[in-house]
Amino acid sequence: MNAPADIVAQIVTLLQPYNKGGVTLTAETDIPAELNIDSVDIMDFVMEVEDFYDIEIPLNVVSETRTIGDLALVVAKRRKA
Amino acid sequence: MVDLLDKHRGIAERHKRMMELGVNAVNLVNDRILSPTRGFIQGRETILAGTNNYMGITFDxxxxxxxxxxxxxxxxxxxxxxxxxxxxxxxxxxxxxxxxxxxxxxxxxxxxxxxxxxxxxxxxxxxxxxxxxxxxxxxxxxxxxxxxxxxxxxxxxxxxxxxxxxxxxxxxxxxxxxxxxxxxxxxxxxxxxxxxxxxxxxxxxxxxxxxxxxxxxxxxxxxxxxxxxxxxxxxxxxxxxxxxxxxxxxxxxxxxxxxxxxxxxxxxxxxxxxxxxxxxxxxxxxxxxxxxxEPERRARLAANSARLFNGFKALGLELGTDQVSPVVAVKCPDEPTTIMMWNALLQNGVYVNIALPPGTPNKLCLLRCSVSAAHSDAEIDQIIATFGRVVAGRGN
CATH class of the missing domain: 3.40.640.10 (Type I PLP-dependent aspartate aminotransferase-like (Major domain))
Structure with a gap:
């Protein structure tokens, strides 16, 4: 299943402040590996995604999510729930 | 074969950078402990101001x-x-x-x-x-x-x-x-x-x-x-x-x-x-x-905490909280400065904790003091004075 493009675009926007190395962000970007950000940054970033969409993304789900596309699918699923 | 320890190379490189600055802040050895507030570190008698020994009860x-x-x-x-x-x-x-x-x-x-x-x-x-x-x-x-x-x-x-x-x-x-x-x-x-x-x-x-x-x-x-x-x-x-x-x-x-x-x-x-x-x-x-x-131990800790807090405030240091607390954390500008200041404090006979990201909130670099009921007024004043000299010299 492809990640919804609008959610991917929004996540890219929310992720930019953490993208210190100027990596080109796409749905395939592996967030922890390619952005070289630590676990605290990832948790802080996910909080911002939760607040933007007014949804709950438990840390357990975050730990199983690697790419921007993975996270966009989680957002899409939880928005419907 | 994937080497399981490969994933820790970043940690090893960071530790090497710290050692190049002349300190091993995360592997310090206390050669002797003289009292709840004093020890021997690197051959020097040192005031212990980072041990969480709040009641000073370890030598009771x-x-x-x-x-x-x-x-x-x-x-x-x-x-x-x-x-x-x-x-x-x-x-x-x-x-x-x-x-x-x-x-x-x-x-x-x-x-x-x-x-x-x-x-x-x-x-x-x-x-x-x-x-x-x-x-x-x-x-x-x-x-x-x-x-x-x-x-x-x-x-x-x-x-x-x-x-x-x-x-x-x-x-x-x-x-x-x-x-x-x-x-x-x-x-x-x-x-x-x-x-x-x-x-x-x-x-x-x-x-x-x-x-x-x-x-x-x-x-x-x-x-x-x-x-x-x-x-x-x-x-x-x-x-x-x-x-x-x-x-x-x-x-x-x-x-x-x-x-x-x-x-x-x-x-x-x-x-x-x-x-x-x-x-x-x-x-x-x-x-x-x-x-x-012995509730007087709590009263003494509160008085000592206030003395250190107010002394640091008078030096113009930025602290972790505006409320008097037995944990008094000094915010530092960046990692190299924090390491140099920590080292200078130790060389001047004061041990505190060094706390660096990601182990700190909001990526803060901290020199963290913990106060003891067993600290004397003179020891608290010496901690304050040493911080004053180190901050003025920014680690020198």
Missing amino acids: ADCIAAGQKAMADFGTGTTGSRIANGSYAMHKELEAELARFLNRKHCIVFTTGYQANLGMLSGLAGPNDTIYLDADSHSSIYDGCTLSGAKLVRFRHNDATDLDKRLSRSEGEGGKLVVVEGIYSMLGDRAPLADFVAVKKKHGFQLLADEAHSFGVLGPHGRGLADEVGLEDDIDFVVGTFSKSVGAIGGFGAGNHPLFETLRYAMRPYMFTASSSPASIATSLAAVKKLAA
């Missing part, structure tokens, strides 16, 4: 005598877990004494403070439950939450409004546990407990307070933050440690729930590890009795 003659007697009478170790051969009468006596001190019906003792959080959190919450934890929680809380298998939701530090918002989004049907700390170890700030209790009354959940840094320290009875602000009845479970104000090693969980004792048979970090050694239990028991009998 009665505690030492109790430990020595217990070792002579019961041996060096228990060689078993609490549910096998490792429960001695003194473990039960310490649990009863702590329950009295805390004014709780039940108390369970653990081998370390870290295991107390692992045990309590994994015993209380399960895969169908949700734990809401403060973003700045200690690692033992994060690890305990992970061990529980519960759904984990993080809320912004000390922000009851943010917790309220996240509870409103809740999807789960299971139980809900909210975890806060009395005093946060890095910045020394307290949880706004009344705000969290208001959210509890709105949403309904069980509330656990980790009083690791506030047990023995805060409140008219020394029971922690909830005692200080008069909200103990709203706290369902208390966790604490013996490695700070009690001056030993171990931890506890306490509460009034009628099924509390059942946790003994549901907490793997309690069941599958050796129980505390006789000497450690005996010194803890003696120390808890002293916390109850």
Whole structure:
């Protein structure tokens, strides 16, 4: 299943402040590996995604999510729930 | 073949950079400990201002005598877990004494403070439950939450409004546990407990307070933050440690729930590890009795904390919290400056903790002091003066 493009675009926007190395962000970007950000940054970033969409993304789900596309699918699923 | 240690090369490189600055801040060796506030480090007598020895009780003659007697009478170790051969009468006596001190019906003792959080959190919450934890929680809380298998939701530090918002989004049907700390170890700030209790009354959940840094320290009875602000009845479970104000090693969980004792048979970090050694239990028991009998230690700690806090403020240092606390954290501009300042403090006979990201909130670089009731006024003044010289020279 492809990640919804609008959610991917929004996540890219929310992720930019953490993208210190100027990596080109796409749905395939592996967030922890390619952005070289630590676990605290990832948790802080996910909080911002939760607040933007007014949804709950438990840390357990975050730990199983690697790419921007993975996270966009989680957002899409939880928005419907 | 993938080398399993390859993933740690970044850590090794960071450690190498620190060593190139001339320090091994995370592997410092105390050659001798002279008193609760003095030691020998790198061949130099040093004021200890980063040991969490809040009550200065580690060299108390009665505690030492109790430990020595217990070792002579019961041996060096228990060689078993609490549910096998490792429960001695003194473990039960310490649990009863702590329950009295805390004014709780039940108390369970653990081998370390870290295991107390692992045990309590994994015993209380399960895969169908949700734990809401403060973003700045200690690692033992994060690890305990992970061990529980519960759904984990993080809320912004000390922000009851943010917790309220996240509870409103809740999807789960299971139980809900909210975890806060009395005093946060890095910045020394307290949880706004009344705000969290208001959210509890709105949403309904069980509330656990980790009083690791506030047990023995805060409140008219020394029971922690909830005692200080008069909200103990709203706290369902208390966790604490013996490695700070009690001056030993171990931890506890306490509460009034009628099924509390059942946790003994549901907490793997309690069941599958050796129980505390006789000497450690005996010194803890003696120390808890002293916390109850000698409130002047708390008064002295409060006075010393205020003296250091006000002295640092007068130097113009930016601190972790605006409230007087036994944890006084000085914010530093960047990692190299922090390391150089830490090294300069040590060379000038003052030991404090160095705290760097990602182990700190908001990527802060900190020189973290912890105050002891045993510090003399002269020692506090020397810490302040040394900081003044080091800050003026920025590490020289």
